[in-house]
Amino acid sequence: MIYWLESVDSTNRCLFARRLPRWDALVAREQTEGRGRRGRSWESPVGGLYMSVVVENDSLLPLRAGLAARDALQPHCSERIGLKWPNDLLCVSGKLGGILCEIDGELAVAGIGLNLAGEPPIEGATTLEAAGGSLPPAADWQVRLEPLATAIIARLRELVRLPAPEFLAHYRVHEQLLGQPVAWEGGRGTALAVGTDGALEVRTADGTERLHAGEVSLA
């Protein structure tokens, strides 16, 4: 079941507070205190999709949620949508969306934020519209967002069933860092692969390193 809210502080926070069953979801028209990765905020004006889904936790969940959002959004976008480990959705024109997975006890939540229309909320961001895409027009925001929200959940349900190696074969096709020179806090190297635990494997001058979290950019 999908619950729709005009405005909420954070769909992730609200979903934890409600203790909803697995595969229930919350979608908000705007968030006033949207959460981003690494303690950052996520600007969430009207015009985006802000959605949280209750899921079963696994180490590949952020990657599975990113690929689900990518696959559901791609048919609406003329630019190719790629992924940047661990969970950014990117177009040539900038960052289109991000994923924040959070865990509280038994409950895991996949939070998905997509910039769809209006001004890009921050520098370096883009929107579906700016990338030459759009969702079909509809009488109101819920009717407009429902097919996309439903498609993301349906795709995520398929992807969580895949064993890690099979999932990663799909993921790899869209991961933009692989084979590229990359830099992160404390190192540089060439991104080689994503492991079955979700780590990014990087070849450095001293050997191989496995990155489990953090910010990695093209060098």
Ligand code: BTN
């Ligand atoms: C990132 O920093 O790239 C991840 C951003 C994730 C934002 C989404 S919007 C829906 C859900 N609720 C939140 O408060 N954050 C996530």
